[in-house]
Amino acid sequence: MKKTILLLFLSLFLLVVLPNQGNAAASTSKIFLDGEELILPSDVQVTIVNKNVMIPIRVVAENLKFKVDWNQNARNVKIQQNDKTISLTVDQKQAMVADKQVTLNTAPLILNNTMVVPIRFVSEQMGLNVKWNNKEKIVYLINTDTSKEPTIEPGNGSPTSLTHVTDIQFANNQLVVSMDGESKPVMTTLKNPDRLVVDLPGAVFGDLSQPLNQNMNGKLDVDAYPNVTEVRYSLFKQDPGQVRIVVELNHVKDVQYSQNIIADKLIIDLNVSGDNVTPVPVTPVGDSGRKVVVIDPGHGGRDPGSTSITNKPEKEYNLALALKVQALLLNEPDIELVMTRDGDTYPTRPERVQLANQLNADVFVSIHGNNVESSPQATGTETFYYQRSSSKELANIIHQRLVKAMGLKDRGVKNGNLEVIRDTTMPAVLLEVGFLSNVMDEELMSSDVVQMKAAQAIADGIKEYLGIN
Ligand SMILES: [Zn+2]
Incomplete structure (x- = not known):
């Protein structure tokens, strides 16, 4: 030997x-x-x-x-490929494939x-x-052998309607994948190194927030997680589409996870604890030192919100501004940013709350536009919190900056019994940026330049509250 x-x-x-x-x-x-x-x-x-x-x-x-089974004594490897077994032995040109002997050239x-x-x-x-x-x-x-590969089940919806993956985050040891449709995830755990493979049959990349290289793959920055070596994603198959995400771990006894779908997002939680026989951590340590920020563009999909003086739905203003906040915070190294929606979809209010709570978010910011059709002269910016002093503090910090950015009347910071800020468990605020029923406010709220300024104010406020920079 x-x-x-x-x-x-x-x-x-x-x-x-x-x-x-x-x-x-x-x-x-x-x-x-x-x-x-x-x-x-x-x-x-x-x-x-x-x-x-x-x-x-x-x-x-x-x-x-x-x-794959390796037999150290026999110096033989057995590979189970679908229903056939391949047997290879070190230094032997003869191999078995199913019950056939084949000869290798080396x-x-x-x-x-x-x-x-x-x-x-x-x-x-x-x-x-x-x-x-x-x-x-x-x-x-x-x-080329796709016979045993997970694909879209025939007859289960149209095979041409692909789901788009739009965002991939790793927050508090939870993989959060945003999709604009359905894909039944197929999970596999592998050893050497320990990893969790998440396959999304029928999915391709949409307008992904994270970088993709020309080979249609990329990686998340997970340096802050001691037990996570890498989170990589790729377009594993083009036709039919299949996105693959691999979470590679080290110093874990077993890869364990639980999965959940909240607000069209697949959430895979690696925080679950295994049998606590061994004193070493069996699952990744939760605290990465990074802050989880959830941005919630109000309404969406079948819920348009209010209608502006120019006849546009509120949901569009909310999303436009929220996406600018996302762009500003996405590459912030100390922040994991998760959007409750990044397209025209409608997560319900309980789902938005559940998402933020599940992620154990540090901050929740909901973005809205005000509307009082009966009094078109109503104008200004107001910010809501609900009871918690931490929420009030966050509200004060963001509000001050937002009022300055919008240049509208300061209507103050108010206590409001609103579901998304009431039922979330972290500091949570709801911003009413301006009045969509007011000509002047609406013009500012639809301006790209003003949206940029408002987004900067919100991003800076969040960072100030979290003590970043
Ligand atoms: Zn609203």
């Missing part, structure tokens, strides 16, 4: 230092599976042995969600504790399309 490893090491060493001897080891290499770059364990590489591109089989099989090897197999085997026996870019050292794998 030791000798083999030494030999392997030596031969690898020779491969590295003698790249022109017909064999070469790629120095840095990447594997893309259906457009998503696979995260290779450290030291694991795509390697070339006897002109065969060799890839780490475990990472690939696990990402395809095949069950035997599987162990490199840095990981079995590598020829790419051709993966292509021929596992039904993947394979491409090797020798210049860039990139392996492209495309999954």
Whole structure:
């Protein structure tokens, strides 16, 4: 055993230092599976042995969600692909696929504790399309076998109506995915490294708030979470669409989670505690030190709110301003920002409350426009809180800035028994920015420039209250 490893090491060493001897080891290499770059364990590489591109089989099989069993004594790996078992043994060219024996052109090897197999085997026996870019050292794998993949169930709605993912946040160890329609999430937990894979069949990216690169994938900044290595998202499949989000964890005993759908958002909570046998944390530590801010654009969808003097629904003003606040706070490193809606949808008021409470938000800000049709001269900005002194303090801070930004009459900070600020458990305010029934107020409220100023005032007020900057 030791000798083999030494030999392997030596031969690898020779491969590295003698790249022109017909064999070469790629120095840095990447594997893309259906457009998503696979995260290779450290030291694991795509390697070339006897002109065969060799890839780490475990990472690939696990990402395809095949069950992988490694038998250390037999130095054998068994991969359960749908209903067929593939059996590969180190240093043996003979492999079993279902009950058929097949011969590999190069035997599987162990490199840095990981079995590598020829790419051709993966292509021929596992039904993947394979491409090797020798210049860039990139392996492209495309999954052609979709028979066992979760897809939109036929007959269950129109397959052409795709759901769009518009926002992905990780707040208080909860993954929050905003969608404009339905997708039945498929959750899988994987080991080495521990991760939770969330697949959203029938979903593609809409106007995503988070960055997407040209390969249609990206990552969230989760540096503040000690047990979360990475949260990455990708368009796993184009047709039919499938968005995949992977939460990679470390130092957890088991990946555990609970899932919930509130206000069209899929919320996956990793705060759940496992059996407390071991003294080490079994789940990620909740406190990232980041503040969770929930912005609530009033009304939406089938609830237009009031109608402005120019005949426009209030919901549009509320959303336009709220999206500007979102843009200002989205890249704030100390804030996780979640919108109750970021499109023309209607989360009910209890859902808005439930969302903020579920996320254990630090601040809740609801944005509205006032309206008194019977007295079109009514004008000004007013801010509501409900009873809690923390809410009152937040109201005072934002109100002062908002009045200045709007340049309208100061109607004051008021106690108001309004559901969204009453039933939320954190500091919560409801802003009545101006009167949509007033010609002058309405003109300011529809101006992009004034909206920017108001958004800045709200964002600055939130930051001041939270003690950021
Ligand atoms: Zn309203």
